[in-house]
Amino acid sequence: VKPPATVIFIFGGSGDLNQRKLTPALYNLFIDGWMPEQFQIIGLGRSEYSDDKFRTHLFDGIQEFSRRKDGKDKIWETFSKHISYLQMDAENPAAYSKMSDEVKKFAAEWKTEPHVMFYLAVAPQLVPDIAVKLAKVQECGDKQKTRVVVEKPFGHDLKSAHELNQLLNSLFDEDQIYRIDHYLGKETVQNILAMRFANALFEPIWNRNYIDHIQITAAETVGVEDRGGYYERSGALRDMVQNHILQLLCILAMEAPVSFDANEIRNKKVDVLNAIRKISRDQVHAYAVRGQYGEGWMKGEKAKAYRQEKNVDPKSAIETFAAAKFYIDNWRWQGVPFYVRTGKYMHQKTTIVSIEFKQPPHYAFPSESADTWRPNRLIISIQPDMDIRLRFQAKRPGQTMSLNPVDMIFSYKDAYGAGHEPEAYETLLLDVMEGNATQFMRADQVEAAWKVVMPIIEAWEARPPVDFPNYAPNSWGPEDAEALIARDGHNWVTLP
């Protein structure tokens, strides 16, 4: 069933996010037949654009960033008729009535009261002001039909996130607010729910009795590129751990949901966040490691140090790498460490989850075979590889009882063919149009996630690092990150 007729307003219409992600996602939804019969995408911005010039700008984005790079064909011709541009100064309250006029125009044309999506693809400091003015737009009075999508970063710390929540909740119903975390829209992330809760096989062993520890790695081979200005106020912990990585951790650690109701799933996730052991500020050094890249080489090209990047303080104390160890204090996970790490300019672009199981209780095989014994390990590759591999011991063919580890692999490519996966923004934008908030962050979730990282942020801000830069591009981050996990007798897992 297609979503209802919808007018989509994009604040920051001429910006990067719309060109790279939002319009390409809507375009792919259109090709796949998921867009409503009646819809209009209206880019909002201060710059001057004719509708045609705006469409060309977005078409260029599709050519460069969409998973499908079709030419100026019939599909684009039809799709682009649903795009227009509305020049408006979002700081001027009077300008907002122009949006009501647009909605009325389409309501008359389509002969139905459309749903309205307001997508705030703007700098975080603009969000409160826009939200206040938006709430006065007549259409926002219809709580069933109006939705507001808020991009990350959601707040700068616990206090500011709480204030933003209070403001938004005073203006809109919680059901109208869609706080986006694009990791939740990734196919491989959603598949973790399917794997865990649509199979009888995993659940009985998914706990402290069988699992030794869990790792999450989100490594990128890019540096901060031209985002120095943003990154200087963020750093890896705020940019990746507070949101994407903790959300992954929630999906891995949550209890089985009773249904797929949005609040049911979000209740189960927030339980995980609330159970994460609070690290005391004086213990942060034992639980978290920060790093910043120096200059070096990346894929044969000279790479600048972070402190030399544009809009970055030459003495910056901002981390471009973060690793941490968390414990979840509940019955299922007591004593099981969750190690997480993320960084820019890493050796490999890879996001993986590794679940390592405990040793078998008794090893009856000849002692020589013990040398090749490796623990059972389930690796979920989120990206760019998309597969799940289970490592177990097998007997090597021959007359001796010689064992070695082998992999059982489920690969998306082999099972479903390559390149059919919708992108995260496709899935999430469709969810907004359909009014399904399951994969979006509720107010309490965001705050609970901030509570987890606040002690680390506070400890780091109180004690500027003395050793930055402390890792080279094309490495796996600072040595301390290896030590963090080696102290417990483990190594970080990477794919071959």
Ligand code: BG6
């Ligand atoms: C964004 C961060 O939220 O996620 C970026 O701001 C990061 O710094 C990006 O590069 C990673 O997303 P993905 O989907 O490429 O893993």
